[in-house]
Structure formats: C-alpha cells, structure tokens
Amino acid sequence: MRGEIESKAAGTSAPARDAPRVAVLIPCYNEETAIGKTVADFRAALPNADIYVYDNNSTDGTMQAARAAGAFVRSEARQGKGNVVRRMFADVDADIYVLVDGDATYDAPSAPAMISDLIENHRDMVVAARVDREDAAYRRGHRTGNWLLTSFVATVFGKTFTDILSGYRVFSRRFVKSFPVLSGGFEIETELTVHSLELDLPVGEIRTPYFARPEGSQSKLNTWRDGFRILWTIFRLYRSERPLNFFSAVGASLAIAAVGIAIPVFVTYFETGAVPRLPTAVLSTGLMVVAVLSFAAGLILDTVTRGRREIKLLAYLGHRAVEDRRTAPRA
Numbered sequence: 001m002r003g004e005i006e007s008k009a010a011g012t013s014a015p016a017r018d019a020p021r022v023a024v025l026i027p028c029y030n031e032e033t034a035i036g037k038t039v040a041d042f043r044a045a046l047p048n049a050d051i052y053v054y055d056n057n058s059t060d061g062t063m064q065a066a067r068a069a070g071a072f073v074r075s076e077a078r079q080g081k082g083n084v085v086r087r088m089f090a091d092v093d094a095d096i097y098v099l100v101d102g103d104a105t106y107d108a109p110s111a112p113a114m115i116s117d118l119i120e121n122h123r124d125m126v127v128a129a130r131v132d133r134e135d136a137a138y139r140r141g142h143r144t145g146n147w148l149l150t151s152f153v154a155t156v157f158g159k160t161f162t163d164i165l166s167g168y169r170v171f172s173r174r175f176v177k178s179f180p181v182l183s184g185g186f187e188i189e190t191e192l193t194v195h196s197l198e199l200d201l202p203v204g205e206i207r208t209p210y211f212a213r214p215e216g217s218q219s220k221l222n223t224w225r226d227g228f229r230i231l232w233t234i235f236r237l238y239r240s241e242r243p244l245n246f247f248s249a250v251g252a253s254l255a256i257a258a259v260g261i262a263i264p265v266f267v268t269y270f271e272t273g274a275v276p277r278l279p280t281a282v283l284s285t286g287l288m289v290v291a292v293l294s295f296a297a298g299l300i301l302d303t304v305t306r307g308r309r310e311i312k313l314l315a316y317l318g319h320r321a322v323e324d325r326r327t328a329p330r331a
Contacts, residue, residue: 022049022115023094026071026102027084032060034104034214039069041108042100052092053102054084082188086181097176101167103213110208114170117204124175125196125203127161128168130210149190149231156238157197161205164193168208174319175201178312187233194237199312243305247298251291258287
C-alpha cells in the first residue's frame with residue numbers, strides 16, 4: 001500500500017523512490033477493552049506501518065493487550081495526553097505519522113485516504129472531522145463544547161477546521177519534528193491546531209465516521225473540567241500569539257473606564273474650579289497610565305512573538321529540507 005500511495009504522489013513517470021515509513025501513534029490510559037481492536041484495525045488498514053502504543057500509567061491490562069495485538073509498547077510516566085504526545089513525537093522516527101486515540105472510536109480504513117491527501121496535496125497535517133454513526137458516539141455536551149471552541153478558534157485564528165478537538169490526525173515528519181509540545185493534557189489537539197494556523201502551514205480535513213466506545217470502555221474526558229482547560233489554552237495561546245490585539249483590548253477597556261470615571265471630576269472642576277473628588281481623579285489617572293502601559297507591552301510582545309514565529313518557521317523549513325533529501329530520487 002505504501003508503494004501505491006507513493007506512486008500516486010510521485011506520478012507514474014517519476015523515478016522510483018523509497019516508500020514512506022508510516023508510524024501509527026496510540027496514546028493510552030486504561031484502554032484494555034478497546035486497544036486490541038484499535039491495533040488490529042490499523043494493522044489491517046496500514047499493513048506495513050509500525051504501530052506504537054504508549055501507556056500512560058494504566059492500572060488494567062492495556063499494555064498486555066496491546067503487546068498481544070502486535071504493537072510496540074512503551075510507557076510515559078508523566079500523566080496527561082500532551083505529555084504522551086510529546087514523548088511519542090520525540091522518540092519515533094518516521095516519514096508519516098498517524099495519531100489516534102486507543103478507544104476504537106475512530107475509523108481505521110480512513111487512514112489510507114488521509115495519508116494520500118497528505119502526500120498528494122503536500123500537506124503537513126490532515127484532521128479527521130468526526131461524523132458520528134451512533135447516538136452514543138458523540139455526547140451532546142461534547143458536541144456543543146467542540147462547536148463553541150471551534151467557532152472561537154475560527155474567529156481568532158481563521159476558519160480552516162470544523163473539528164479542532166479530533167484525536168485522529170496524520171502529520172508529515174517536518175510538522176512532528178518542528179512542533180514544540182507545551183501542553184500536558186487533552187488540550188494538545190487545540191495546540192496542534194493553533195500551531196498550524198499560526199504558521200499558515202498547509203493543512204486539510206477529511207470527514208470520517210465516528211463510533212461509540214466498545215462495551216465496558218469508559219471515556220477519560222470530563223466535559224466541564226477539560227472544556228475549561230481547553231478554553232484556557234486557547235486564551236493563553238491568543239495572549240501569546242496575538243499580544244498586540246490582546247493587550248490593546250485590555251488597554252482600550254481601561255482607558256474607557258478611566259474616561260468614564262474622570263467625566264464627573266472634569267464637570268465639577270469646570271463648574272466650581274475645584275477638584276473635591278481627589279481619590280476618583282487619582283484612580284482615573286492610574287487607570288489611564290496602566291492603559292498606556294498595556295498598549296506599550298502589546299507592541300513589545302508583538303515584536304517578540306514575530307521573532308518566535310520566525311524561529312519556528314526556520315525549524316520547520318530545516319526539517320523540510322531533511323525530508324526532501326530523504327525522498328529525493330537516487331542517482
């Protein structure tokens with residue numbers, strides 16, 4: 001199958017190239033019931049891929065079930081999906097990476113189409129937009145929260161994806177090896193999405209079926225707790241990636257408050273020639289000073305952010321050059 005994908009990407013008249021190495025990365029925590037099926041499904045869909053299961057302190061038989069299914073099993077002691085993804089991206093060497101949850105809810109047969117889209121359209125990330133096939137697959141609270149967060153990201157960073165919280169994605173090597181994973185939990189999907197949008201990387205989205213968990217399998221996602229963590233991550237990323245907009249908005253709010261408080265003071269002064277509300281005048285002056293400082297901080301941090309973005313792009317382009325040399329026709 002790898003050869004077929006590579007032939008499509010290179011064209012029939014191009015010189016033969018090495019088939020891309022595909023790695024399936026599966027972070028797991030207490031998925032004994034579902035991990036065996038997940039590994040088997042992706043083994044059938046991608047028979048030449050290497051499948052890695054990273055256990056995150058499971059207390060059941062997840063590791064034994066994954067090993068019995070034929071996966072390479074490793075572990076990550078730091079709790080949280082983001083920590084596991086950071087470890088997987090650092091450890092595993094491949095040309096194409098398939099990241100998927102180990103709960104058997106994602107459609108493994110969609111993987112070849114996602115990989116083909118990645119190669120043929122020279123993308124760095126392809127996201128599987130979930131289309132639920134069963135009523136129990138996608139809880140109403142999760143669906144509503146995903147829609148709200150996706151809409152917020154689209155408003156702030158640009159509309160590209162319809163499902164930013166999907167745990168099923170395909171990446172190029174240059175994306176994986178140049179992506180600085182900072183989050184520790186379920187907010188990793190948001191960070192992956194914002195990173196690609198911030199650097200204007202070539203990305204795509206494919207609609208794929210989404211199924212209910214196998215009987216006996218329990219979701220680790222808490223709607224409210226993890227929803228607030230993801231929202232906080234978006235807020236933090238907006239503050240760090242759009243500092244001029246963020247601090248200008250803060251400064252404008254403080255300036256409006258300062259003017260509103262100062263109006264009665266000025267009215268009294270023009271009527272009587274005195275300033276009887278001295279504390280109010282001091283408060284108004286202080287708010288205006290902080291507003292100006294906030295705007296100045298936004299200007300400075302915007303320059304810093306631009307420098308960070310340039311460094312990220314240079315790291316990305318550096319890995320792209322390595323990848324191009326790897327896949328170049330042999331003499």
